[in-house]
Amino acid sequence: MIAASDLHAKPSWRSTRSKLMTGLMIAAVAILAIPLIAVLYAVVSRGAGVAFDAFPAFFTKDIPAISRREGPGMGPAILGTLLVTGAATVIAVPLGVLGAVYLHEYGGTRKFARAVRFMAMVMTGVPSIVMGLFIYVMWTMRFGYSAFGGALALACLMLPVVIGSTEQMLRLVPTQLREAAYALGASKSRTILTVVLPAALPGIVSGALLAVARAAGETAPLLFAVGAAKAFNPHLFTEANTALSLQIFNSDLAFPAAESRAWGAALTLVALTFLMTITARVFTSRFALKR
Amino acid sequence: MAVAQPRPRPSNPRILVEHRSAAAVEDTPVVFEIGDAAVYYGAFRAVRDVSLQIHEKQITAFIGPSGCGKTTMLRALNRMHDTTPGAKVTGKLLYHGVDLYGPQVSAVEVRRRIGMVFQKPNPFPKSIYDNVSFGPRVNGIRDRAKLDELVETSLRSAALWDEVKDRLRTSALGLSGGQQQRLCIARTIAVEPEVVLMDEPCSALDPIATARIEELMRQLKSQFTIVIVTHNMQQAARVSDRTAFFTAELDSKNDQRTGILVEYDATAKMFSNPADERTENYITGRFG
Numbered sequence: 001m002i003a004a005s006d007l008h009a010k011p012s013w014r015s016t017r018s019k020l021m022t023g024l025m026i027a028a029v030a031i032l033a034i035p036l037i038a039v040l041y042a043v044v045s046r047g048a049g050v051a052f053d054a055f056p057a058f059f060t061k062d063i064p065a066i067s068r069r070e071g072p073g074m075g076p077a078i079l080g081t082l083l084v085t086g087a088a089t090v091i092a093v094p095l096g097v098l099g100a101v102y103l104h105e106y107g108g109t110r111k112f113a114r115a116v117r118f119m120a121m122v123m124t125g126v127p128s129i130v131m132g133l134f135i136y137v138m139w140t141m142r143f144g145y146s147a148f149g150g151a152l153a154l155a156c157l158m159l160p161v162v163i164g165s166t167e168q169m170l171r172l173v174p175t176q177l178r179e180a181a182y183a184l185g186a187s188k189s190r191t192i193l194t195v196v197l198p199a200a201l202p203g204i205v206s207g208a209l210l211a212v213a214r215a216a217g218e219t220a221p222l223l224f225a226v227g228a229a230k231a232f233n234p235h236l237f238t239e240a241n242t243a244l245s246l247q248i249f250n251s252d253l254a255f256p257a258a259e260s261r262a263w264g265a266a267l268t269l270v271a272l273t274f275l276m277t278i279t280a281r282v283f284t285s286r287f288a289l290k291r
Numbered sequence: 292m293a294v295a296q297p298r299p300r301p302s303n304p305r306i307l308v309e310h311r312s313a314a315a316v317e318d319t320p321v322v323f324e325i326g327d328a329a330v331y332y333g334a335f336r337a338v339r340d341v342s343l344q345i346h347e348k349q350i351t352a353f354i355g356p357s358g359c360g361k362t363t364m365l366r367a368l369n370r371m372h373d374t375t376p377g378a379k380v381t382g383k384l385l386y387h388g389v390d391l392y393g394p395q396v397s398a399v400e401v402r403r404r405i406g407m408v409f410q411k412p413n414p415f416p417k418s419i420y421d422n423v424s425f426g427p428r429v430n431g432i433r434d435r436a437k438l439d440e441l442v443e444t445s446l447r448s449a450a451l452w453d454e455v456k457d458r459l460r461t462s463a464l465g466l467s468g469g470q471q472q473r474l475c476i477a478r479t480i481a482v483e484p485e486v487v488l489m490d491e492p493c494s495a496l497d498p499i500a501t502a503r504i505e506e507l508m509r510q511l512k513s514q515f516t517i518v519i520v521t522h523n524m525q526q527a528a529r530v531s532d533r534t535a536f537f538t539a540e541l542d543s544k545n546d547q548r549t550g551i552l553v554e555y556d557a558t559a560k561m562f563s564n565p566a567d568e569r570t571e572n573y574i575t576g577r578f579g
Contacts (some may be wrong), residue, residue: 155337176413180376180475184426184482185403194425199416 020114040270047267050260063242067251067258074265076232077247080147081272083236084226084243085216087151088158093208095155096162099145100153103163104170105192123160129220133283136224145227153221159210165207169200202284209280213273216241219245244269315569316532316557319347322486323515330363331370336542338361338550341382343535350508350517350525352558355537356573360550361520364408364537368518369405370398403430406479410470412554414478419446419455422474426482426556441481448514449477450507458521462502467483469500475509480515487511488517493526503532524574528560534561536570 008016052056054072061073099116107113135153143149173196181191197204227240228250235241244265251262323345330337344501345351347418353361363372370391372378391401406426414422423442433439442459446452451473457468463474472492479487489508493501508517508530521527527534539548544552554567565571 174413176409176411177415179371179374179407179409180413180415180478181425181429182371182398183369183402183407183409184429184478185399186425186429187399190429194429195415 002009004093043263043267046260046263048264050239050264051267059268062232063247063261064257065230068255070257072261072264074244074247074261074268076229077242077244077265078268078272079232079234080226080229080241081245081269082245083147083234083241084150084154084222085212087148087171088215089153089208089212091151091156092155092162092211096159096167096208096211097204097274099159100163100166100170101192101197104167105188105196108264113246120163123156124164127220128153128157128218129223132221132224135221142224145225146237147233147235147241148237149180149225150222150241150243151236153225157221158215161211161214162208165210166200166204168198169203169207173199174218181220205280205284209276213276216273216276217245217269219249222246223249244272293528306439311443314347316346316559319349321345322347322387323387323496323518324383324388326383328364328367328380328384330360330367331377331379331381332375333377335547336549338537341552343552343555345516345518346533347376348512348514349514349532350512351518352531352534353518353537354521354522354524354527354534354573355550355553356539357522358548358550359537359539360493361537363536363550364489365490365520366407368486369407369489371402371407373398392476394549403482404484405486405488406482406484407426407488407490408472408475408479411495412468412475414471414474416464418460419463419474420459423478423481426478430482445477445481446474448480448511449473450503450510451477467500469496469503472496472500472504473507476511477515480511484515486516486518489517490520494522524562528562531558534558536561536565536567536573538569538573 022069051073051074058072058074059078060075061071063073064071099120103113107116124216127172131153132157135149139149139152140146177195177199178191182188186194206275222243222245226243226246228246229240229242233239248262248264248269251258251265253259253262321344323343325344326342328341329339330514336388341360341364341376353365366372367380368386368391370380372380380392384403388402391397415425417425421440423445424438426440427438431443443452443456446455451470454470455474457464463471466474472495476487476492493504496504505526508519511517517530519527533556536553537550539550541547542549554561554565554570556566561570562574565574
């Protein structure tokens with residue numbers, strides 16, 4: 001016979017240590033969450049007023065030409081951000097995905113593939129302002145300010161990230177799936193297009209999206225390439241444009257009106273990236289089959 | 292475990308196909324003619340001196356202990372080794388008299404005629420319908436009605452139709468292991484191959500699912516030539532017409548274990564009166 005208390009846990013150093021460590025981990029998560037929540041709170045509390053006062057004026061009106069003047073207007077910057085980021089995505093994502101498919105499926109450990117992979121890795125570490133300078137020299141000095149120049153700079157930043165994340169995802173596709181396709185008489189290209197890429201698609205999309213969301217907030221690469229327009233410019237290749245991040249950077253904080261507009265721009269930028277992430281999540285879950 | 296001392300090997304690889312006995316099986320036309328075949332992974336010789344003939348519309352089983360090269364040999368038959376870097380196949384491998392590794396021969400064309408079912412069920416992360424129609428689509432069939440028909444007949448042949456006919460559009464990953472393996476068989480026969488290679492198709496399945504797959508193999512024999520690798524001697528005895536016994540031998544030159552073909556004969560003879568002592572030791576459980 002045993003007494004009920006025999007099976008009870010006995011107080012020991014082991015169980016105390018377990019509690020202590022669990023507590024430490026919870027504390028770490030809490031500390032991690034503080035800056036996230038604080039940033040969101042600051043942006044929403046200061047930006048929401050100016051952004052939604054007289055809605056939708058803030059999102060559609062031109063930026064006041066004189067920064068000390070009260071009143072809304074970030075429309076051109078929103079359009080500019082969408083133009084620059086959109087064009088950068090169109091350039092970088094297909095190039096990056098195709099490059100990664102070559103590196104993983106065809107290049108393997110060949111010298112050329114190894115060199116490209118190494119350069120992509122180096123490119124990840126290049127400061128964004130250097131990319132901006134590079135595009136300034138290669139593009140802006142010849143063709144002048146335009147949204148496209150900014151897009152080129154952002155594409156340079158995104159490219160190594162897209163290559164890296166796509167190759168990682170391709171590596172996760174099990175060999176058994178490829179072999180199954182080969183055993184049915186599928187060629188290599190067919191296998192990649194109809195089995196490997198669809199299997200890796202959710203991962204590729206979220207990797208690409210992470211790159212896009214990060215690029216959308218970049219300021220330094222746009223500084224030399226985009227210019228600082230205050231009116232709408234829907235043209236991709238001509239005339240100075242602007243972007244939300246540039247407006248935040250350029251706003252004259254001596255004037256309260258300009259400062260509050262900058263907070264509004266910050267809120268818009270956060271909301272835009274958030275929206276992009278949500279869209280991609282919905283998009284990828286559509287592809288997942290229901291069991 | 293005590294390993295029986297093998298008898299000295301005869302200098303020539305034995306070809307025992309022509310062995311006549313009461314248990315001899317019908318001599319259907321030869322599909323594969325293999326002579327002195329070997330497979331290398333880089334410098335490592337995984338299996339050597341394999342000579343045998345595989346006959347049409349019969350089930351040929353490759354049995355033997357782990358690491359004896361039976362799966363390696365099977366994968367050589369539809370050029371699956373092409374995708375493994377460093378793998379090399381030597382010797383004579385004729386398919387209806389055509390050298391499988393000839394310079395003009397395309398691995399893709401080979402695999403359209405010689406399908407394969409793998410050890411672990413590996414359905415694509417697609418719907419059941421898309422899994423079965425994948426092969427026909429690869430072969431250029433676009434017509435919806437034709438595809439529908441092929442999917443149904445293939446699933447019926449694989450004894451899976453009744454279980455999945457109401458959920459063809461749901462993910463194949465939602466099926467049980469046994470159902471997934473039958474789906475993989477359906478996917479393979481949808482291409483209408485001549486030969487189906489099976490690499491331990493039941494090793495991941497329970498006895499009931501295994502019995503269903505074996506029953507299926509007996510039915511499919513009327514349409515296809517089947518080569519099956521199995522660890523399970525009872526399975527080989529139950530389903531196959533001919534059995535090849537492989538074992539691994541230490542290569543005196545480089546201290547590596549290389550697979551060899553010990554004996555190949557009608558299954559009934561192999562399991563009742565094998566010619567080689569090593570075969571007898573293995574099937575009676577004294578070794579391996």
